[in-house]
Amino acid sequence: MNKRKAILWGVVILVLALLAWKLHTSNFEWGRFWQACRSADWRLLLLAVLLIYSINIFRAARWAIFLKPSLPPGRRVHWWSLLGSQFIGFAGLAALGRVGELIRPYLVSKRTGLSFSSQVAVVAVERVFDLGAFALIFSANLLVSPQLATLPYHEYFHRIGYAIFGLTLFLGLFVVGVRLAGGVVARMFGSVAGRFSPTAGNAVASKILQFRGGLNTIGSAMDFLKVSLLSLAAWLSVAVSYVVVMRAFPSPVHDLTIAHSVLLMGFSVVGGVVQLPGIGGGAQVLSITALTKLLGVPGELATSAGMILWLVTTMSIIPAGLIYAQFEHVSLRGLANASDEASEDTDASHSTLDLK
Template sequence: MKNKRWILWILVTIALVVLALFIRARVQFSWAVFGQQLKQADWRRFAIAVALIYGGYVLRSVRWSIFLKPVKRVSPFSILGSQVIGFTGVALFGRLADLVRPYLVARRVNLTVGSQVAVYTVERMFDLGAMALIFSLTLLFAPDRNALPHHELMVKVAKVSFIVTIGLAIFAVFVRVSGGVLAAFTEKTIGALSPGIGKSVADKIRAFRDGLDTIDSVTDFLLAAGVSLAMWALIVLAYLETLWAFTNSPELYHMTLARCMVLMAASMGGSIFQLPVVGWFTTILATSATMHAWLGVAPEPALGAGAMLLIVSFLSIVPVGLIWSRFEHVSLKRVTEESEEAGDREIPAEIVAAATAAHPSVSAPPPSL
């Protein structure tokens, strides 16, 4: 497995170098102008953006405590350190540290790692649903949606995203109520053609249902949904504050919510490669290229904004996480290895696959949260 990871790192690094050389040959870029853009930016807005991102981490802890209610009453602030340290691990070690947060929470509240990975699975669902809903509604109803590049395509994407989000929500309710019946039906029908595939699909449905068991009532569902929407609203505001800080770039200083949604989508696409350090540059390149090619931002402020968006939404937690880990006597490298071993040893592969399949890294998700 480790050899495969090194091969992947090398391939992605080579691709990044080739892409950087291609961009350098096609785009006129001045490092002096780049430095001037950063120097003349409004750094107070960067500080506000970081504060908003930190607020998102607090809301993550609140939501996790809601998911824990069926089995244990836990104060959100008691697991806040696990959230902060876990996201620090993801920022430094990439997807290798995906299970650090559920592993640390499990140790903190004396529950099994598998139960917390189930919570993590549901958390991913709420993240994707909240972000998709905000993205869709913004592009469908924002006053400036018709001014977006390729606005007709954007509106179509928003409509599809909205329909898919609603459809997945209905499917989740059905699985929560009748997941066992659906799994048995799937295993029987698909298994008639391919027993292996039928069993695999049925196991994934059961794992999905087990994760949804963390939602105890309609009230808890609505509360978790509200917290999710509030958290992603903070992330969107953090993005806007970061972009508005570049006062010498008219396109960034007057950035609208609809255009910001396009950038966030590009940032999520760039964060697919959650490799240590390398993933930072894929995110910066994806976001900067979107600003330059789609929104008409000059290369220098586009690169500066791309770098600051990564720092604010994804890397700003690292100093706090490193300090917190020292106070809690947690070695990030060791806990990353231990969480991975625990996942291989204690958790069914279907649950791990469901949990890590979707990882919005903007503060994330990303961030990222």
């Protein structure tokens, strides 16, 4: 583990060194950077933070729906009782990186008395709905927004939009297939992956079965509709927060349209897939790249907007998460370690698959 941490921080130091060298060789003017930061409208940035916080309300309400089929008759878990787990979990993810990913299902399992593995399955289903909601918003923006026609490489936007929409449709069909015949789908995909590695085939089949268990948490068509609408509401809040942050800066950032902000959100989300503890990985890098290369924002202003955008959308959750953790009398690191141990125990108990 220590070796992995050393490698990780070595990569972090290398990335920071390369970034510093790039800024030095590109005649980056720090004076303009700090001026851009000071010129931002902090009232709008606070509004953007509140929008980010509101997303956890949608997530808590969605998780409460996922819990309904697993609870005894007559028992109900209200969304506000799950709000703290959302804030603490995402604070752990922002502060600790992927090691904090399992904090939310761990906290929910402790609060409700349900198994940890069942809540990990909920996370898998949650991701699918998040991916679908994001993909619909982003692909629609690429396909119907005329403001993007003046940007570099605009001729590829429609192709990318159709590709994303097609992948979203495939994902929907995959979900339906797993819901109706999870064992068959698990055997099929496990067999394909097993041709390259038996271990990989076993892992793929296990994940699909786990995902099928998560899908069982959607009890009715009405619950499916509610979960879909909550997912769309959460991602629309993210999109609006991007618009508000852009409005907080002077021109030309202030003049970016809603379509431009949603495009920027897409770059940031893709960059956020690569996340390192404390710096957020590629989210800022791709955001700044999109601002400079696609949207024509000067380097210093783009860097300022990109960094503050990352702080607002990713890191601003940490203070609220720490406050909730104090009320819960827990620590982020302790929760991360406990959830990791619970995950290892769950993996061990599922080492033998039942693919019937």
